[in-house]
Amino acid sequence: MATLDKTSLQLPKENPEAEDFLPLLGTDHVELYVGNAKQAAHYYMAAWGFQPLAYAGLETGLKDRVSYVLQQDKIRLVLTSPLKSGGDINRHIDAHGDGVKAIALWVDDATKSYKETTQRGAESYMEPTTIKDDQGEVVLSGIHTYGETVHIFVERSNYSGVFMPGYRKWEPHYRPSDVGLKYIDHMVGNVGWNEMNKWCEFYAHVMGFAQLVSFDDKDISTEYTALMSKVMSNGNGRIKFPINEPADGRKKSQIEEYIEFYNGAGVQHMALATDNIIETVSALRDRGVEFLTVPATYYEDVLDRVGEIDEDLAPLRDLGILIDRDDEGYLLQIFTKPILDRPTMFIEIIQRKGAKSFGKGNFKALFEAIEREQASRGTL
Numbered sequence: 001m002a003t004l005d006k007t008s009l010q011l012p013k014e015n016p017e018a019e020d021f022l023p024l025l026g027t028d029h030v031e032l033y034v035g036n037a038k039q040a041a042h043y044y045m046a047a048w049g050f051q052p053l054a055y056a057g058l059e060t061g062l063k064d065r066v067s068y069v070l071q072q073d074k075i076r077l078v079l080t081s082p083l084k085s086g087g088d089i090n091r092h093i094d095a096h097g098d099g100v101k102a103i104a105l106w107v108d109d110a111t112k113s114y115k116e117t118t119q120r121g122a123e124s125y126m127e128p129t130t131i132k133d134d135q136g137e138v139v140l141s142g143i144h145t146y147g148e149t150v151h152i153f154v155e156r157s158n159y160s161g162v163f164m165p166g167y168r169k170w171e172p173h174y175r176p177s178d179v180g181l182k183y184i185d186h187m188v189g190n191v192g193w194n195e196m197n198k199w200c201e202f203y204a205h206v207m208g209f210a211q212l213v214s215f216d217d218k219d220i221s222t223e224y225t226a227l228m229s230k231v232m233s234n235g236n237g238r239i240k241f242p243i244n245e246p247a248d249g250r251k252k253s254q255i256e257e258y259i260e261f262y263n264g265a266g267v268q269h270m271a272l273a274t275d276n277i278i279e280t281v282s283a284l285r286d287r288g289v290e291f292l293t294v295p296a297t298y299y300e301d302v303l304d305r306v307g308e309i310d311e312d313l314a315p316l317r318d319l320g321i322l323i324d325r326d327d328e329g330y331l332l333q334i335f336t337k338p339i340l341d342r343p344t345m346f347i348e349i350i351q352r353k354g355a356k357s358f359g360k361g362n363f364k365a366l367f368e369a370i371e372r373e374q375a376s377r378g379t380l
């Protein structure tokens with residue numbers, strides 16, 4: 001443990017073992033490289049209730065790419081597509097399909113964040129760079145993490161514009177209502193065989209995170225498949241990154257399927273928090289989002305397992321929402337089917353009612369649901 005510098009603490013410490021050399025204020029945005037940003041933006045607005053925020057492209061002086069920025073409460077997505085052939089974004093999409101390129105983290109000092117992490121061994125992605133317009137300036141820097149995924153550090157205290165210099169306000173006529181999504185609860189990375197510990201050590205050593213929990217193949221296995229997982233978190237608990245690796249099973253695990261179709265390590269899912277999961281999931285389902293379902297038998301004894309809950313069981317059962325409890329409370333969660341053509345990324349919706357865990361009690365039912373989907377794809 002390094003000595004704590006109290007003056008650098010931004011928020012109450014949730015995770016006492018984490019170190020404080022890299023204070024993170026939260027997730028700034030998530031950037032996906034996609035084949036068609038205009039149509040992806042429409043999907044995230046229509047199906048997911050994101051609101052249009054900002055745009056950059058030919059009209060703003062970019063020559064080779066276009067980005068749409070969408071927002072729902074604290075969640076910001078940037079959807080980026082190439083406008084020409086043969087560039088890095090094209091190669092990324094060719095290798096991985098649509099997927100998360102950058103998990104951008106909001107910091108007070110992007111230059112210090114870069115120095116602290118690269119000094120500890122992070123591979124540089126972008127040296128500290130200041131971008132300016134008449135609304136002020138933003139400082140960006142970046143490091144590599146698993147696969148081709150990167151972390152961008154965003155320092156925006158001297159900026160009052162809509163998103164960042166280079167972007168203009170995007171105000172289309174089409175503005176569907178939001179669905180009550182509030183913030184990113186956690187973002188999960190899938191890494192290759194025997195790489196989980198390496199990447200957990202990266203988050204511990206390079207970024208000062210500490211391990212919250214771990215699950216081994218005894219926790220996360222079904223008749224056929226297995227995986228292992230550790231959850232890394234920063235000091236204030238706002239950033240939680242579970243890391244999964246495959247474990248030996250009788251058939252191909254969902255992590256192996258992901259690695260095969262993503263061509264390596266990458267972001268498996270984003271968990272988005274809501275204050276009312278029944279309303280949120282009802283709205284998402286009406287807008288065409290498809291969720292994994294568990295057998296009706298799950299609900300026969302779930303209350304014996306988790307005890308009393310505030311919600312009626314019927315709407316949870318009708319929507320397929322899962323329930324789990326830990327020492328501090330309970331949580332409600334549900335997982336979409338893959339939201340892309342390749343069976344890679346999906347989204348979790350989570351409502352925490354005190355629980356700080358990740359739904360271990362649901363793993364078996366959930367993974368059996370995933371295996372049924374894998375079997376239908378011929379990839380089990």
Ligand SMILES: [Fe+2]
Pocket residue numbers: 186188269271348358
């Ligand atoms: Fe999750």
